[in-house]
Amino acid sequence: MSDKVTYGDIVDALSQKTGFSKNKSEAFTKALIAKVKQELQENGKASITNFGRFKVKEVAERQGQNPQTGEPITIPAHKRVTFTPYKALRETVNAKYAHLESELIEGEEEESSEGTELAAEKSHDSDQTVTPAPPKKREKANNNMVVMIAAVLVVAIIAIASAWFLMSPGEQGTAASQIQTRSDNVQPAQAPVETKEAKEVQNKQLASASEPEPQQSSKTQNTAEQASDNDNSELQVYTVKENEWYWVISKKVYGKAQFWPLIFQENFDANENPDTLEEYIELAVPVLEGTAENLTKADYQRLFEAGMMVSKAYHNAGEEGKAFEYARYARNWEMAAKD
Amino acid sequence: MTKSEVLKELAEELDLTQAETEQLYDSFVNGLTTLLSKNKGFTLPGFGSFHAEIRPEHKSYNPHYEQMMKIPPKKVVHFNQSRVLKDEMNGE
Numbered sequence: 001m002s003d004k005v006t007y008g009d010i011v012d013a014l015s016q017k018t019g020f021s022k023n024k025s026e027a028f029t030k031a032l033i034a035k036v037k038q039e040l041q042e043n044g045k046a047s048i049t050n051f052g053r054f055k056v057k058e059v060a061e062r063q064g065q066n067p068q069t070g071e072p073i074t075i076p077a078h079k080r081v082t083f084t085p086y087k088a089l090r091e092t093v094n095a096k097y098a099h100l101e102s103e104l105i106e107g108e109e110e111e112s113s114e115g116t117e118l119a120a121e122k123s124h125d126s127d128q129t130v131t132p133a134p135p136k137k138r139e140k141a142n143n144n145m146v147v148m149i150a151a152v153l154v155v156a157i158i159a160i161a162s163a164w165f166l167m168s169p170g171e172q173g174t175a176a177s178q179i180q181t182r183s184d185n186v187q188p189a190q191a192p193v194e195t196k197e198a199k200e201v202q203n204k205q206l207a208s209a210s211e212p213e214p215q216q217s218s219k220t221q222n223t224a225e226q227a228s229d230n231d232n233s234e235l236q237v238y239t240v241k242e243n244e245w246y247w248v249i250s251k252k253v254y255g256k257a258q259f260w261p262l263i264f265q266e267n268f269d270a271n272e273n274p275d276t277l278e279e280y281i282e283l284a285v286p287v288l289e290g291t292a293e294n295l296t297k298a299d300y301q302r303l304f305e306a307g308m309m310v311s312k313a314y315h316n317a318g319e320e321g322k323a324f325e326y327a328r329y330a331r332n333w334e335m336a337a338k339d
Numbered sequence: 340m341t342k343s344e345v346l347k348e349l350a351e352e353l354d355l356t357q358a359e360t361e362q363l364y365d366s367f368v369n370g371l372t373t374l375l376s377k378n379k380g381f382t383l384p385g386f387g388s389f390h391a392e393i394r395p396e397h398k399s400y401n402p403h404y405e406q407m408m409k410i411p412p413k414k415v416v417h418f419n420q421s422r423v424l425k426d427e428m429n430g431e
Contacts, residue, residue, distance in 0.1 A: 004390075005374055005381045017366045024353070028363045031349050033386050037427065039340055049342040051368045052416070056428060079428045081387065083418030093376045093391055093414045100411030104404060276378075278393075280412050 040081060052085040096281040235266070236285040245277055253285050255292045261306035261326070262286050264313070273317040274310055300337035304330050375416055387420040 015025035036054060039046035044056040061077040091098075238249060246260035253263075264274055266286050290296035295303070307330030314323035342364070350360040371389070374381055380390030394413050401408040420428075 003379055005379050007382060007384055010370065010374075010381060013370055014363070014367055017370065018362055020359075020363065024355075025363070027353055028349070028360070029367065029383070031352050032345075032364070032367070033383055035345055035349065037386070037424065040428065043340075046340070048368060049364075051371065052418075054418075078425075081418075081420040081424055081428060083387075083389075083416070085416045089372050089375070089416060092372050093416060095376065097411065097413055102401075102408045102410045104401075105398065105407045105409055278378075280396075 047086075050086060050088040052083050052089055055082050055084070056080070057082050096278060099282055100280060236287065238263075238283045238285050240277060240279055240281050240283060242279050244279070246274065249283070249285075254288065258329070259288075259292070259303065261310040262302060265302075265306035265309050268313075270309055270312040270316055272313060273319075274313050274322075275317070275319070295336070297337050300333050304333040304337055306330075307333055376414075378414075382421075385421060385423045387418055387424055389416060389418055391416050 011022060011026045011029060014020075014029070015022045018025065020028075032048075036046045036048065040054060040056055045054065047053040056079050059078050059080055062075050063072060064075045065072050085093075236253070238253065240249070246263055247257035250260035250263060251257040263283055263285055264272075266284050268274075286302070288295065289298050307326050311323045311326040311330060314320075314326060346357050346360045346364060349355075349364075350357045353360065355363075371381070375389060375391045378391055380388060382388040391414050394415050396412045397410050398407050399410050400406075
């Protein structure tokens with residue numbers, strides 16, 4: 001359940017924002033509410049621009065029962081006020097979910113991907129043709145493509161895994177470099193397919209082309225290295241799944257959970273509580289300059305800034321203990337940046 | 340009643356200029372919108388309470404495609420009238 005803000009807080013914020021006194025702000029709020037009420041009495045409807053519309057609805061008499069005794073009672077006909085949000089409000093509230101679209105499900109089969117591109121394509125097609133048949137075909141073709149990509153990626157995983165296990169532990173350095181060259185060799189073959197399906201793959205796993213990464217993260221130490229090597233762009237996009245937190249995502253993306261302040265810093269400001277993360281939203285994930293094992297000074301500097309920001313955010317959220325803890329981490333990172 | 344009419348009446352009532360009233364009005368609405376988008380509910384005394392809730396992903400029949408569709412999660416704003424408002428509307 002969401003937390004509540006008191007009326008006093010609203011009035012305080014209003015007076016702070018506009019520079020009017022608290023008395024004036026409260027008088028305004030009261031007058032506006034009175035105005036809306038008066039209009040509801042007179043016309044049965046009222047609206048607040050950019051917010052929503054209130055309407056008086058007649059509710060017919062109905063049979064109910066006393067929830068405590070189970071005794072039947074008659075609820076008399078009455079009026080109730082309903083609220084419909086306007087588009088401006090709906091869009092602002094849903095800004096974080098704007099990238100999601102509804103998609104078709106074929107029979108009992110459930111698609112695990114959130115292919116926004118796919119859904120967009122389908123709706124576009126059917127706008128032109130109206131019949132649902134063509135989208136189905138396209139979807140089948142897409143399914144085949146997905147199977148092919150999966151096959152290619154499985155081969156890649158096997159190749160990398162076998163290469164890894166063939167190497168003796170003493171030669172880890174060379175092993176790592178060989179794995180990279182191997183995966184680099186595999187990459188160009190995938191590239192043309194992936195550009196088409198890029199979005200889908202992104203949503204499934206990560207923005208980077210390294211699907212094998214999450215499976216390997218527990219075994220190998222150079223996952224983050226691979227991730228940054230395989231990805232040429234500055235930022236990756238990650239879609240939050242259910243019950244995921246910053247450190248879970250950080251562990252998946254960088255191979256280390258304690259780098260999560262980077263993700264937080266990239267996406268939010270210090271007014272956000274770091275302990276709340278909404279599901280299904282898209283996060284930008286910054287790419288490290290060095291590797292998770294071997295950070296550059298610039299990386300440490302960024303971690304320091306991110307750590308300080310998280311500390312500030314915790315401070316704003318009233319979590320002094322955590323704020324202190326992250327300030328300490330940040331100072332450690334700062335020391336590392338100076339060395 | 341349009342926004343400008345409301346502003347005019349409020350300005351007279353509060354002894355402010357219309358521009359000042361509009362500033363208050365816009366900040367007020369913006370503030371409420373921001374609160375709701377941050378998942379925070381609030382109550383306007385004597386009127387009712389607002390809160391936003393996540394409607395989770397679900398399946399639903401789409402008559403246009405004649406197929407089941409997966410509907411993505413969405414935030415929905417809810418309003419609950421207060422007892423005072425209910426009584427006033429029912430003339431008590």
